[in-house]
Amino acid sequence: MSVDAKTVKALRDKTGAGMMDCKKALGETGGDMEKAIVYLREKGIASASKKSGRATREGRIISYIHPGNKLGVLLEISCETDFVAKGEQFIEFTQDIAMHIAAAAPSYLTQEEIPAEVLEQERSIYRTQALNDGKPEKIVDKIVEGRINKYAAEVCLLDQPFVKDDKIKISDFVKNGIATFGENISIARFARFKLGE
Amino acid sequence: MSVDAKTVKALRDKTGAGMMDCKKALGETGGDMEKAIVYLREKGIASASKKSGRATREGRIISYIHPGNKLGVLLEISCETDFVAKGEQFIEFTQDIAMHIAAAAPSYLTQEEIPAEVLEQERSIYRTQALNDGKPEKIVDKIVEGRINKYAAEVCLLDQPFVKDDKIKISDFVKNGIATFGENISIARFARFKLGE
Numbered sequence: 001m002s003v004d005a006k007t008v009k010a011l012r013d014k015t016g017a018g019m020m021d022c023k024k025a026l027g028e029t030g031g032d033m034e035k036a037i038v039y040l041r042e043k044g045i046a047s048a049s050k051k052s053g054r055a056t057r058e059g060r061i062i063s064y065i066h067p068g069n070k071l072g073v074l075l076e077i078s079c080e081t082d083f084v085a086k087g088e089q090f091i092e093f094t095q096d097i098a099m100h101i102a103a104a105a106p107s108y109l110t111q112e113e114i115p116a117e118v119l120e121q122e123r124s125i126y127r128t129q130a131l132n133d134g135k136p137e138k139i140v141d142k143i144v145e146g147r148i149n150k151y152a153a154e155v156c157l158l159d160q161p162f163v164k165d166d167k168i169k170i171s172d173f174v175k176n177g178i179a180t181f182g183e184n185i186s187i188a189r190f191a192r193f194k195l196g197e
Numbered sequence: 198m199s200v201d202a203k204t205v206k207a208l209r210d211k212t213g214a215g216m217m218d219c220k221k222a223l224g225e226t227g228g229d230m231e232k233a234i235v236y237l238r239e240k241g242i243a244s245a246s247k248k249s250g251r252a253t254r255e256g257r258i259i260s261y262i263h264p265g266n267k268l269g270v271l272l273e274i275s276c277e278t279d280f281v282a283k284g285e286q287f288i289e290f291t292q293d294i295a296m297h298i299a300a301a302a303p304s305y306l307t308q309e310e311i312p313a314e315v316l317e318q319e320r321s322i323y324r325t326q327a328l329n330d331g332k333p334e335k336i337v338d339k340i341v342e343g344r345i346n347k348y349a350a351e352v353c354l355l356d357q358p359f360v361k362d363d364k365i366k367i368s369d370f371v372k373n374g375i376a377t378f379g380e381n382i383s384i385a386r387f388a389r390f391k392l393g394e
Contacts, residue, residue: 038318042325057393061269063260069282072258074271076390085266121235128239191388193273196254 003031011036015046059188060085064098070195073101076188084181093177096164101192106157109187114152122151157187200228208233212243256385257282261295267392270298273385281378290374293361298387303354306384311349319348354384 003026011022011033017040025043029035040046059078066072075098079085108114126147130140153159158171168176170187177185200223208219208230214237222240226232237243256275263269272295281287305311323344327337350356355368365373367384374382 038322041322042329044326044329059392060266061262061390061392062266063262063269063271065258065260069257069259072260072271072273074260074269074388074390076269076392078393125235125238129241132239132241188393189390191271191390193258193271193386193388195256195258195273196275196385 003027007031007033011040015040017045021045057188058082058085060090060094062091062094062098064095064102066102071102072193073098074191075101076190077185078188079181079185080183084183087181090177090181093180096162097170097173097187098190100160100163100170101157101190103163104157104160105192105194106160106190107155109157109189111152111156111159114155119148122148157190200224204228204230208237212237214242218242254385255279255282257287257291259288259291259295261292261299263299268299269390270295271388272298273387274382275385276378276382277380281380284378287374287378290377293359294367294370294384295387297357297360297367298354298389300360301354301357302389302391303357303387304352306354306386308349308353308356311352316345319345354387 003023007026008019008022011017011026012019014033015022015037017025021040021043022036025036025039025045026033029039037046057078058081059076061074061076063075064073075094077094077097079090084090123144126144127140130143131137135143153161153169158169158174160170162168162170162173165173174185174187200220204223205216205219208214208223209216211230212219212234214222218237218240219233222233222236222242223230226236234243254275255278256273258271258273260272261270272291274291274294276282276287320341323341324337327340328334332340350358350366355366355371357367359365359367359370362370371382371384
């Protein structure tokens, strides 16, 4: 099969293997990137350590350590240019988000990240609570969905009210950032460690 | 059933609920801590936000951000007393480990954390490599196990050679720390973010 140059380039970036090897690997594996990586490694051409790939986006990795060193946050914010990433106002913007995470303790970035079994358990608890409170069966579903939304707003970073201005959500704060900096900006990922948790 | 005081105390710490409520919850759920938490929440006595529990260990959360803000590490090191956690020498010790993680890019803390399917794929690749190299079938298993150990030393923090002194492994560096500080010390967890990875 013929393999397009863009895919070959992507495989080269991921594995560090030569162009001809990458072309052959993609040809042998029907153009499947993951299989092509395995193929190159089996041939001894690519090594495991290059698997993670080269970074392509711009942005900023920052941390916030709360005084006393019992609580810390690591955060990746993506933007489009290094120029924006290095600007003083952008640095402040990312620090505000890091401090928010330290204070508001989100468990997930988005609602989509909440595992199905966690949602299931929350639903079941809210249902039992509502029935225990004597709510009529026919409105229980509505109550449960309302509480699930409230739960999501508590545990998902993008849905949380911003600690420095609780009239807006973090998703709005990011949208404001996009307008201010004139680039697409997104929260890529975060980690929050509290001692012994 | 009768419930021991220690379990009741643990449930109180986790939920913030009163002693009698905790006793009742454990009685109703056969002493199962997780079920007792769900029971208390269904009764509206405990809230979701207290679920994560109180921190009990001492230690230190620290970060290392590589100049340029394209790479960062968040790290939790446990020890037994706050006195040790705040000592200058311990702070240096934790910073050495954070910088090691930034440089050596481990994927896991211990070999036990490597997912079974990852090990499976590595084994299969090494087997094919060895057979491609014309190694006789009867020694292939030994070669594969040797390479798996080498792989673990590359991707597991505790098995990696320490970047500041590659004659010892990180697990040895931690053991040295235990001797130096006279307390049990362990690496609890870490996160390493590289921009766009």
